[in-house]
Amino acid sequence: MEPKIQNLPILQVKDLNLTFNIARGKARVLAGVDFNLYPNEILALVGETGSGKSVTAKSLLGLIPSRSKQVSGQVLLDGNDLLSMPDKVLQSIRGKRISMIFQNPHSSINPLFTLGEQVFRLIRLYLQDEIRELTKKAGIPPTEAVKRIAKEKFNEVGLRDSHRLFKSYVGQISGGMAQRVMIAQALLSSPNILIADEATSALDVTVQAHILKLMTNLCRQKGTAILFITHDLGIAAQICDRIAVMYAGRIVEIAKTKTIFSRPLHPYTKGLLNAVPKPGREGRLSFIPGMIPDLVNAPRGCRFYPRCDIARPLCREKQPERITVDDDHEVSCVF
Amino acid sequence: MSLFLFVCRRTLGLVLLLLVLSSLVFFFARSLPGDVAALYIGGNAKPEQIERARIELGLDKPLYIQYLRYMEKLIHGDLGISLRTHRPVLKDLIEKIPMSLELVILALFFATLFGVFTGVIATWYQNAWPDTVIKWITSACVSIPIFFLALILQILFFNILGWLPLQGRIDTFLEFSNPIQQITGFSLIDTLITGNVTVFFNVARHMVLPVFALMVASFGMIARLTRSSLIDVMQQDYILSARALGISERTVFFYYGLRNALSPVLTIIGLSVALILLATFYVEMIFNWPGIGYYALAAILSLDYTALMGVALMIGTVYVVANTLMDIVRRMVDPRIK
C-alpha cells in the first residue's frame, strides 16, 4: 500500500556541488545533485560504487571531514539551508530530525563501551521529556526510567533480551542485532528523515530481509522518510516508493519505482536493468562497457557519454538538462 | 576471557619470569671477571685468607649447589652481603630504593600527564601551527641523550641562571642542621610528616632538574603516541556514527575518542617505566642523587657482585611487574584483549 505523497517536500536538495582538492587536482565528486524527499516516503538513491551517493548523504548532515573541499548549492530542510549552518546548529539536527545509519554495524558501535552505556547516553540526550514523565508521574528514579525507555526502544526493533544486551559489547552480538541497535538509536527521537547508507549491504541475505522489513515498518509508523542508499536495484524495488538513479555525481533519472522498471528512459538506467540477471533468462549477462569517468578531468558534457550507446556528438558538449517527463518522472538526457 | 582469568594467567607468567630472571642474574654474576673471594677480603690478602673467604661464601661447592643455595636464600629474601659495604644487600636496597623511586614516580607522573595533554592538543589543532610546534618539540625530546640533557640542564639552570642547585638531594649545611628523618624513605613525604618545611622545599628544589631530565624522553614518546592513536581513532566508523547521531564534537572527542585511544598509550607507559629506570642511572650519577643508580654504579666500579646481583634482580623485577600491571590495566580498559 503506497502512502499518499504530499506535495510539500521535507528535504530539497538543489544543485549540490562538491569538489575535493587532492594531490592530482580537483575532483568534482558531486556535479549538481537535485532531488526532493517527501514526508514519510522511501526514496532510493541507486548507483554504482563511486557514483557519489554516500558522499551526498554525508554532505546533507555536514559529516564530510576534509578541510580541502568546496561545497555549493542548497540543502533545504523546511526552508532552512543546512549547508550554511554552523556545526553547532547541525548537531542539534543530527539524530533529532535527520538520522543516519551506516553500512557496517559492527564497526559503527564503539567497541569499548557497553551497548547500554551508549544507548542510555542518547536517551538522556533526546528523550528528556519522556524521562521526566516517568520520574514525576510514576515516581521512578531517573536511571531506571532511562533503562525502561531503552528496553521499550529495543523491543521496537525486535531485540528481546535487553538486560543482557545492555551489558554486552558490540563484539559479542551478531551483525543483524547490531544493525537493529543502530536503527533503534537512530529512530529514538522519531526523526523526520532516516538516511540508510548501504545499511543492509554487509548483512546476510536472510537477515537483510528482516532488517528491511523492520526499517520500513518502523518508519511508516513514526512518519519518518527514508533516504535509502544502495547499489542493489533489487532491494530498492522491494521497499522504495521512488528511485533516483545516480551516476558520476549527478542524478540521471528519478521516478516512481514502477515507472523506473516499466519505462526507464535514461540509457544508464536501461543498462542497469539489463545487467540484473533474471531467472529463466538465457544467454550472457549484459553489462555496461567502460568505467566511471575520472572525476578530476570530467567530461564537459554528459558524463555518461563515453559509455552511452545512443550518444551523439551533441552529448559530448552539453550537460543535459533535467526534463520532467511525467508526473514525478525526471530525466537528464538529451533524449 | 574474563578479567579474573586474565589476571591469573598474567600473574603466573610473572612468577615464571621472575624465576628466569633470578637464574639469569645468578649466571651473570658468576660470569663476571674477577675473584669474588679476593675482593670480599680486600686489600693484600694472603692466599689462606682468600681460601677461607671462598669457603665462607660457599664458592667451593659445585655450581648447581651454589645455584640451589642462591635460590633458597632468595625465597627467604636474603640477597647476600655487599662486598663493598659489608651490609646485607637487601638492607642497602631498601634504604636506597625510595630515593630513586621518588624521582621515577614523579617523572612518570608528569611525563604521562603532560604527554597525554600535549598529544590531545596536537590532535585538536591537527596540522595547524600548535601541532607543528609540538611535533618539533617532541622530536627533540625523543632524540636527546639523557646524559647530555642532564649536563645542559646543569649549565643552564645553575651556571647561567643560578635558579636551581647543582647536585645532591639537599644542601649540605641543611643536611647537618636539619637532617631528614627516615620514616618512609621518601624525602618529600618524610619532611612533610615531621614538619621539616624548609628542608621540604629545599629537597623539592633539588628534585626539579633530575625529575625533568627523567621525564623528557617519555613525555615525547607519550605525546606522539597519544596524537597518532587519537588521530587514528577519530577516523573510525563508530566516531562517525556518534557524530551522525547528534553527539557533540566535544563529547565525541574527549569521551569516546580519548578512551578508545588510550590502549596503545598504556603500552608506551609501560615502556616508559623501563626508559626512566635506565635513565635513572645516568641522572643520579650526574646530579649526585643518592639512589639505586648511584649504588649500582659504585657496585660496578668496585665489582661488588652481590650488590650487582641485588640491583639487577630489583630492576628486573620492577620492570617485569610494571609490564604485567600495564597489561592488566590495558585489559581493564579494552575488553577485547586476551
Place this chain on the structure above:
Amino acid sequence: MEKEAFDILSATVLKEHRKIKWFKLSLFFRKKSAVMALAILIAGIIMAVLGSAIAPYPDQGLGEVNISERLCPPSAAYWFGTDTYGRDILSRVICGARVSIFGGFFIVICAAFIGVPLGLWAGYNEGFSGGLILRIVELFLSFPSTLIAMGISLVVGAGSITALVALIIPWWPWYTRLVMGEVFSIKRMLYVEAAQMLGYGKFYILWKHILPNILTPVIVVILLDLGPAIIAIGLLSFLGLGTQSPNADWGLMVWEGASNILDQWWIAIVPGAAMFIMVIAFNLFGDALKEILEPDRP
C-alpha cells in the same frame, strides 16, 4: 597454465597491496625538515667515512695528547677547544662519528638480519619451532634491553666491538615480533590461501608473496631505529662499557668532560650536541620516510 594465471593475479594484488608511491618522493623534498635532516645525515656519513682524513688534527683525533694546550676554550686554532689532555675537540668529534654512525647502522642491520627471517619463519609455521621462537622473543622482550647489553659488556669485557654485538643481542627480538605480527595478518589474506591450495611450497610463498609485503614496515622500523641505536651506543660508552680511551667516541667524550662541565663546558657539550643533532636528523628523516611509505599507519 594455472601457475601463469595465478602469478599474474598475485602480481596485481601485490602491487596494490603495498605500492611504493614513487611520485610521493617528490613530496619528501618539499618538506623543509626532511631535506635539512638529509643534509645533516650526509654530513654525518661523510664524517664517519673520511674520519681522521678531514680532521684538522688527525693524531689528536685518534688519541695523541697535547698537554701544553689542555683545556683551551674554543678559538681560531681549536674551533671547539681542547679537552683535559689537550686534544682538539673537533677532530675527536669527527673521528668519533665512525663508531656512532656506522655502529648504529651495524647494530640495526644485524638485528634485522637475524630477527626478520626468524619472524618470517615463526609467523608462517605456527608449529613447534614457531612457538619456540615466540617464547624466546617474549623472554627477551620481558627484560630491559640496554641493561642486558650492559650486563654482557661487563661479563665479556668492554670495548667498542663488544658493545655493538652486545646491543644486537637484545635488539633482534623486536624485529621478530614485528615481522610475526605482519605475517599473521598477511597469512589470512586470500591469495596466500589460494597459493597454498594450488600446491606451492613454503619457501616460494614466503619469498614471493609474504616477504615483499612486510618489507615496507620493516624498512620504516629500521630507519626509525637508527637514532635510538646511536643513543644506546652512547649510553654504553658513557659508562665506559664501550669504546675505550684514548679512542674517540661521543659518549666517552661526554663522560670525560662531565667533571669539568661548569668551567670547560665545551669538552662534554660539543660531542653531546653532535650526538643530539645526528639523532634528531635520523629521527626526522625516518619520520618523513614513514609518512611517504606508510601514510595510514598510526
